[in-house]
Amino acid sequence: MDSQKPISYANLTINGQIFTVTKATIKESLEEIFFAECEGYCESMESPLVQSLNSTLLNDPDGYKFLDKQAVLKIKKIALQNASDKSSVSLPGSQDTDESVYSGIISEVSYMGTSNAGGHKSSISQKYFFKFVLSSPLFRLSINSANRIFTDQTVIDVIKEILKFYRTSLIKEVDFSNIKNSYGPREYISQYNESDLNFLQRICFNNGIYFYEDDKKIYFYDTVTISGLKPASQDGAVSNAPSGFREVNFNPNINNALKQECISAINKTEILNANNFSYSSQNTMYPTVLDTVNSKQNEKTKYNAHFHLGQYSFTQQESLNIPTELKRRRSILNLNTYIADSNVFGLKLNSGVSLSYDPSALKNDTKFDFIIIALVQNFVDETNLENRLDTSDIVPISGKSFSTSYSNQIIMLPSSTVYVPNFKTKPRSPEVTLGVVIGNNGIDDEKNTIHTDEHGRVKVRINAFSSQETVDNCFNPNGINTTNTKDYSHSAYLRVMTPIASSDSGFFAIPRIGDEVVVSFLEGDIDKPMVSASLYNAYNPQLPNLPSDYHQTTLSSKTIGVNEGGRNEFTFSNLKDKEHIYLKAQKDYGELIQHDFTQTILNDKSSKVLGTYTERIQEAHVQTIDLAKNVNVGAEYLTTVGLSKDTVVGLSNTVNVGVDNKIRVGQDSSEYVGNDKNIEIKGNLDTIIYQNENRTVKEDKKDVIEGSYEMSSSKGINKYTQEHIVL
Template sequence: MAERMAIAKAAVEDLKFLNLKGKEGISQIYEFEVEMVSKDPNIDVRKMLGTNLTVEVETTTEGGSSEANEIANNPVVGSMKKMMKLAEEKAGEAAEVASIPRKVMEAAIGSVGSPQKPRYFSGRVRRFEMEGPAHDHSEYYIYKATVVAPLWFLNQGKDYKIFQEKSVKDIVKEILDKFNVDHEFKLSGNYRDWGFVVQYNESCFNFISRLMEHEGMYYWFKHEDGSVKMIIADDLSASETFPQYENLNYVSGPSQVGDTRELISSWRHTAQVTPSKYTVIDFDFRKPKTSLDTNTDNKLDGDDDIEVYEWQGGYQELADGDCYAKLRLEEFKTPQEYIEADTNARGVCPGYKFKLANHPRNSENIECLVLNAKYEISVHDYASGSVSQDNFETSFECLPTSIQFRAPRKTPEPKTTGPQTATVVGPEDGKPYTEKHGRVKVHFHWDRDGKKDGEDSCWVRVSSPWASTGYGSLQIPRVGDEVIVDFIGGSPDRPIIVGRVYNEDNKNLVDMTSEAHTTGFRTRTIDGGSDNQNFLLFTDKKGEELVDIQAEKDMKQFIKNDLFITVG
């Protein structure tokens, strides 16, 4: 890398890096504020939007290892480095320095502390600002960029979309591919297909986030030069260590002037009470007498017995419920124990692991997973000519790897605010399209992708005025009918038909302008014409009261005892 600790790589080449501030974390959209300068006052701020921007930060051979830190702070090595830099800057004036063979000096210093694979902070520009001249009479202009994860763009719109017979992995992949988000799955579990799941008036980001949270998946970002990859995992085995930063030393207190060691300077270990028992229950109408309730617990010593009980766990098989109960308990256990720390080590990244060393309390010298980090990075100021020391500071939270991390279910499931209408669909208009439970398929008016061919939705149960064992009332909505759909528990994934309505195409069975006094039932012969019908109609107009019955073909009566008919 160059003589500077960090440089910026943007769509405009002559932007020079000054500082970066920002946050990133597991299962979070990161955002960095990057300040740069340029001698060009005419950079088009609009053309920078959506472009890639990378900040490249120098790292060292051994990162935070004790051996590298000792050598890096050796006064002889430090003096030799200063002499080499002086020779480069003032070779003509420092003849005594320039006469020292450079190769001999480099060999003496060796590879320890030399630049290795850089640390990158990459993303796309969502906001770009030209702030103005750096100061009076300066030739530099200050520019500021807000750099975000590619997922940020998935959170800007909203959509309605139905997914059927797909796993969460399949759904996430489909959406990430649609937005060209580079990603990699590192999953150890097997995931069921969801029969019917709806993205309902929510952003693509919220949709995939709540599904991944439900299934116990989480993600972080691997930053590269000019690109970033989303890593999706469900187990700690998917996390790696950042090269040369496998071990980090703990050294308490402020560092001395000129101390270039990369270390952890503060380490605060916290434990707290969280729920210790999780119970979930659901209901499947196809197995109404089968219990789908399940629970699990993990009570710590001294903990209160705190239970979280949830209805509608989003499953129909008990084995799936057991799996979700385990995931929920791991979710509750994640914040039971965590560590807050500060470091100047440049290889501390969310999603990566490291091992602490040299803490006076031996039980703290453990392997941890970095959960989130807050960065402050700066270099000496081009615009002012300052020779201030480069700075890289990180405050972060981590979790002992003895605890399986689970992202909290913080993304709310959308709820419907009331019933809506839909159209019954199937292969042939005017005919029943159903199955053994009398369910039908519908096309929702908001569904832009449905073909109205019977594959638009799941099978939807139909409410009846009376439903019992082998008796009640029966009338299956036919293809083309408009029905009223509500949702069990307000969940878009659980529609149920609760009524039917007429519309301009499907008119009422009588002319309501002149026959509003008529009530009754009228059916239509399948494959017949408009006159082929059975009906039972009641006329309630004073002086014209009538019961009108028609059997389109035959009429059958079976009376087990008496039939009384009275006329007059």
């Protein structure tokens, strides 16, 4: 009768304690972090479950003996041999493939009980059975959820910054030496309601970057150089395939009598899907210009998937080539993915295998090269139970079967197919969130000032991302990490929405530092925020005094400056029968009317000028006053008329001069009085006529002189009368 004997074993070391592993399922993928589900036991004099219970009762914060502890799983190659068949062979393996080592942390523990039910036992120690989940140390990134904004950083810089938070807990070196493309700075990258791991995977996968690990390092790779990315060096990568390939036989014989290491089955599923991809977008600076990019087409590209990538930044246009090309290559990958069943030990993720067929089965080339992109390993070694069972165990040896086996399932690509990780969907942004406009310094130090760029954009502290740096600093392990001075709620420059925006017209206003604003997201994209509105609050109150001035509608603009109180204002008061419009200019006020100006005032008009009033009319000035006009001049009144001046007074005309009155006429002067004229001079009357004086009195003339009368002539005096003369 044939029998199998174990020549290898597996163990799990946690916090210095060694567990014998009886079963293990290890899952690795280029798109997910690895984890291993293990079943096993340890031999101890004290129950681990009791230890855990005591720690809980004592409120011991470090009472978790296994959870979140560093652990190492080692599995040695199981070489099985038919003991009765001397011709059977055990294929030798290299030193690298004789043992697989997996280093990580324990993310789940299940206490399964003990092998002894009662007090009768022949040994002071007992076997305690457990189930463990050994996870990549990157699992710690999946627990912490965060909201962060990264500005003007490359994707690689952001990846390194996230990993920096875990530099004492990753327990592995991070290797970026396989990054071949050069990634330019991105204006805005945000992490929103995502774990650090999900965020890391998203920004990596959506840029053609992927990562995996072994027991010592975490490796980052990127897809071969594509349009839109520059190679980091002149000899940029031409393939992401490994340089060496391990030769593996294909043996579809399910019996495998020789216990040969081989691939026993290969399967492939093909699903009809889009094989051509196109992206469109508009140019932000010139939105009438539309851009479209199509992936490389050939006679097989019959089905197209079209996407729109909304551009919203003035200073950075997102590449359409990168997502288009990555999705095209992913569609090729989906049609060239093979699933293989195998018992080959020591296969590694992202390594190559060269598949050999029986030469007699094929006439042509019998080797095919593949790249392993996912690997599921199943390990069973229950023979350890057979060798270590106590006589007092619950399950007697009689009738109990024990098995030892190793198998795996491989997901692989032909080496000519480029691996591209699957795109990750961005988290859905909030419909709107609130924020505060910021500058270069503190908000209080720059309140009511403007910090902007040449496009009128502003920076905002977005509340949905606030306080993240404080949380990050609180969890610096043992204070080893340098305090994080970044503020992950501060945005890059954001566009400001306005009610009207036309060419050289519309409504334009830049929010000021300290203003509370509403932030919306273009097309629900968390990486495309914009300022859509502003809000009043106690820190920035509205102009009308509420509730008394509830009826006012105002448009006002405050003088720029931290301690300034002046403002320009346009206020509408809307109380019934007290409607009122108020306009205030803090300093100067100007009007430009390029054609006619018509003004109708149905009641009174009052105008008060505290300084000088200057008015110039280049053509005629016509003024009609239906009733009275009253002009009061407190000092001098000067009127200058370049040509003639006509004054028409319908009734009386009175001129009151308080002191002197002087009339100067350059040439002739005429005066016509239709009726009587009275002149009263309380002082002297001096008249000088440089030439002749002619005076005609149509009727009588009477001179009354109450004093003396003197007449002097340089020549003669002649008086004529047609009648008599009395002296």
